[in-house]
Amino acid sequence: xxxxxxxxxxxxxxxxxxxxxxxxxxxxxxxxxxxxxxxxxxxxxxxxxxxxxxxxxxxxxxxxxxxxxxxxxxxxxxxxxxxxxxxxxxxxxxxxxxxxxxxxxxxxxxxxxxxxxxxxxxxxxxxxxxxxxxxxxxxxxxxxxxxxxxxxxxxxxxxxxxxxxxxxxxxxxxxxxxxxxxxxxxxxxxxxxxxxxxxxxxxxxxxxxxxxxxxxxx
Amino acid sequence: xxxxxxxxxxxxxxxxxxxxxxxxxxxxxxxxxxxxxxxxxxxxxxxxxxxxxxxxxxxxxxxxxxxxxxxxxxxxxxxxxxxxxxxxxxxxxxxxxxxxxxxxxxxxxxxxxxxxxxxxxxxxxxxxxxxxxxxxxxxxxxxxxxxxxxxxxxxxxxxxxxxxxxxxxxxxxxxxxxxxxxxxxxxxxxxxxxxxxxxxxxxxxxxxxxxxxxxxxxxxxxxxxxxxxxxxxxxxxxxxxxxxxxxxxxxxxxxxxxxxxxxxxxxxxxxxxxxxxxxxxxxxxxxxxxxxxxxxxx
Numbered sequence: 285x286x287x288x289x290x291x292x293x294x295x296x297x298x299x300x301x302x303x304x305x306x307x308x309x310x311x312x313x314x315x316x317x318x319x320x321x322x323x324x325x326x327x328x329x330x331x332x333x334x335x336x337x338x339x340x341x342x343x344x345x346x347x348x349x350x351x352x353x354x355x356x357x358x359x360x361x362x363x364x365x366x367x368x369x370x371x372x373x374x375x376x377x378x379x380x381x382x383x384x385x386x387x388x389x390x391x392x393x394x395x396x397x398x399x400x401x402x403x404x405x406x407x408x409x410x411x412x413x414x415x416x417x418x419x420x421x422x423x424x425x426x427x428x429x430x431x432x433x434x435x436x437x438x439x440x441x442x443x444x445x446x447x448x449x450x451x452x453x454x455x456x457x458x459x460x461x462x463x464x465x466x467x468x469x470x471x472x473x474x475x476x477x478x479x480x481x482x483x484x485x486x487x488x489x490x491x492x493x494x495x496x497x498x499x500x501x502x
Numbered sequence: 503x504x505x506x507x508x509x510x511x512x513x514x515x516x517x518x519x520x521x522x523x524x525x526x527x528x529x530x531x532x533x534x535x536x537x538x539x540x541x542x543x544x545x546x547x548x549x550x551x552x553x554x555x556x557x558x559x560x561x562x563x564x565x566x567x568x569x570x571x572x573x574x575x576x577x578x579x580x581x582x583x584x585x586x587x588x589x590x591x592x593x594x595x596x597x598x599x600x601x602x603x604x605x606x607x608x609x610x611x612x613x614x615x616x617x618x619x620x621x622x623x624x625x626x627x628x629x630x631x632x633x634x635x636x637x638x639x640x641x642x643x644x645x646x647x648x649x650x651x652x653x654x655x656x657x658x659x660x661x662x663x664x665x666x667x668x669x670x671x672x673x674x675x676x677x678x679x680x681x682x683x684x685x686x687x688x689x690x691x692x693x694x695x696x697x698x699x700x701x702x703x704x705x706x707x708x709x710x711x712x713x714x715x716x717x718x719x720x721x722x723x724x725x726x727x728x729x730x731x732x733x734x735x736x737x738x739x740x741x742x743x744x745x746x747x748x749x750x751x752x753x754x755x756x757x758x759x760x761x762x763x764x765x766x767x768x769x770x771x772x773x774x775x776x777x778x779x780x781x782x783x784x785x786x787x788x789x790x791x792x793x794x795x796x797x798x799x800x
Binding site: 288372 | 553554555575576577578579583585587589590591592593594598601602605606607
């Protein structure tokens with residue numbers, strides 16, 4: 285069962301997975317491009333860290349994008365068929381959902397492996413100034429976790445109906461409305477700031493996406 | 503197990519306007535049960551409830567001896583289902599769709615599937631999304647048959663298909679039924695199609711089952727009578743009077759159900775006479791039944 289599910293999802297996700305893998309492999313290499321040049325002197329440590337950090341902002345973006353797109357593609361065939369085929373198959377619903385989730389997660393292993401390979405190659409080939417170190421494995425593990433978190437969140441959201449999407453959008457709209465009203469009424473209320481703290485700071489569910497993503501660091 | 507499907511006191515509501523209330527339905531094992539009704543009468547909803555795709559508000563459903571929705575996976579492994587709309591993954595080819603389906607059904611019969619594939623002249627490498635309506639209908643029937651089901655639930659399987667494809671699909675179905683003695687529960691609003699091969703008939707309208715009888719009884723029991731000198735209020739007739747309309751003079755036309763030839767004696771006892779007994783085909787009977795159900799007194 286898992287094999288046919290994986291194949292079905294591969295047909296829907298292959299472009300996303302291939303492009304994501306290429307981007308994932310290229311990103312670490314590009315981030316240390318200056319340090320890897322053999323014909324020029326190594327960049328100063330500060331400049332290198334700055335370059336690595338600015339490229340590093342793309343890792344969580346790539347992880348979130350991959351999670352989102354693969355999650356949407358995972359449910360696409362079922363949404364198209366109004367879930368009739370899925371519901372008429374002789375498997376419990378929870379098992380079907382697990383099969384879908386597992387197949388999508390397996391496909392996401394490709395970009396994670398690509399980031400790992402790219403990071404290892406970049407760290408091996410770069411001329412790293414004294415006092416700095418490469419962290420390719422840590423970066424790859426963090427990327428894998430971020431991809432998995434993004435995929436799980438968007439998988440759960442995509443599994444829902446238009447009504448679920450409406451509820452989520454309604455909640456976001458409600459927060460925006462309250463913030464606007466508070467601003468107009470001169471009430472000291474920073475909902476977005478609080479939400480950001482709750483969601484993006486440790487131990488928030490999306491804390492993995494925040495902070496610095498450094499292939500090379502002190 | 504005398505009934506393949508048993509529905510008792512089923513209650514379901516969809517939105518504010520549509521409701522299935524207190525539905526009782528039994529499909530005898532081994533029967534080809536035609537489930538008739540106009541569009542929007544509740545046929546598809548009843549089928550989805552029977553297969554556990556929808557959850558009822560109340561009532562009890564038993565399919566092949568197991569309760570639904572609790573044992574839906576176990577039941578669905580023994581049921582071939584052809585839904586009203588093609589619902590399969592549009593990017594998978596015909597061959598890939600077969601492989602996908604085979605992985606889920608323990609009784610999948612590859613040689614039979616290959617035979618049907620050739621018989622239906624389906625191109626293996628064609629994606630499902632690019633098949634014509636007729637090809638999709640054939641593939642859906644192939645998938646339902648190749649899993650060797652004990653019960654086939656077909657929701658308007660030939661709707662919109664051309665006569666040639668319709669004949670191919672139905673003949674494959676009848677071949678299978680004759681080999682396996684499977685039960686078939688087939689919904690349609692194409693009455694004349696069901697007339698040819700169904701042995702039971704159930705008629706649904708507005709979320710209610712109007713009638714459920716053996717086909718022969720339905721066809722032979724619904725008659726149009728020409729009656730002379732009928733009293734204004736007939737006293738407890740032995741048949742069901744569905745409608746009566748004045749014809750000319752003292753003659754009236756009665757539409758009756760559960761008619762038997764010896765019932766002409768009843769008219770003699772009330773001082774009336776039967777001038778003519780006119781047979782109705784299934785379609786006429788169905789239309790008249792719906793008409794009288796919707797406006798009970800004519």
